[in-house]
Amino acid sequence: IARTSQLHASLTQTTFIAVKPDGVNRRLVGKIIQRFEEKGFQLVAMKMIQPPRELVEEHYAEHKGKGFYNGLVDYLCGGPVVAMQWKGKGVIARSRAMMGATKDAAPGTIRGDFSIEVGRNLVHGSDCAEAAEREIKLWFGEDKINYEDACEKWIYE
Numbered sequence: 739i740a741r742t743s744q745l746h747a748s749l750t751q752t753t754f755i756a757v758k759p760d761g762v763n764r765r766l767v768g769k770i771i772q773r774f775e776e777k778g779f780q781l782v783a784m785k786m787i788q789p790p791r792e793l794v795e796e797h798y799a800e801h802k803g804k805g806f807y808n809g810l811v812d813y814l815c816g817g818p819v820v821a822m823q824w825k826g827k828g829v830i831a832r833s834r835a836m837m838g839a840t841k842d843a844a845p846g847t848i849r850g851d852f853s854i855e856v857g858r859n860l861v862h863g864s865d866c867a868e869a870a871e872r873e874i875k876l877w878f879g880e881d882k883i884n885y886e887d888a889c890e891k892w893i894y895e
């Protein structure tokens with residue numbers, strides 16, 4: 739019998755996080771995953787994918803027409819991406835804070851600690867609930883594994 743989650747469902751979100759090709763090629767996948775694990779978030783889906791151009795164009799549709807758009811699509815299509823779904827309380831905003839700002843990310847954040855250029859900034863994370871839903875559907879469809887979080891009572895009060 740599945741144990742009833744202690745967390746109120748509305749507090750538990752799932753977000754889409756991706757390690758971009760520079761993160762994979764610079765061997766930073768483990769470090770990036772480790773930050774989210776150590777925070778207490780739960781990994782519920784992960785795959786490595788060489789994304790087709792149409793997928794990346796769709797993913798970044800909001801930036802179409804901007805000066806950096808073509809370079810951005812080339813960058814994401816330029817190597818493998820590690821696509822993930824992470825679950826937890828406030829994970830959408832909290833993982834964005836852990837990634838760091840788009841421009842001049844602060845030290846202590848993933849981007850702030852490991853990257854210099856906005857166009858080589860290692861990670862993507864959904865910026866709101868609607869984006870998370872859209873991006874999860876786009877990259878994973880229904881694919882994720884819902885499993886009991888054995889640490890939950892030590893992470894949440």
Ligand code: IDP
Nearest residue numbers: 801806810839840856857858859861862863865
């Ligand atoms: P975010 O990834 O922090 O949410 P967005 O503004 O959604 O930032 O931009 C998407 C991605 O486009 C960024 O992560 C970065 O890789 C790239 N990007 C944004 N602005 C620039 C720019 O001015 N030059 C080059 N690349 C950019």
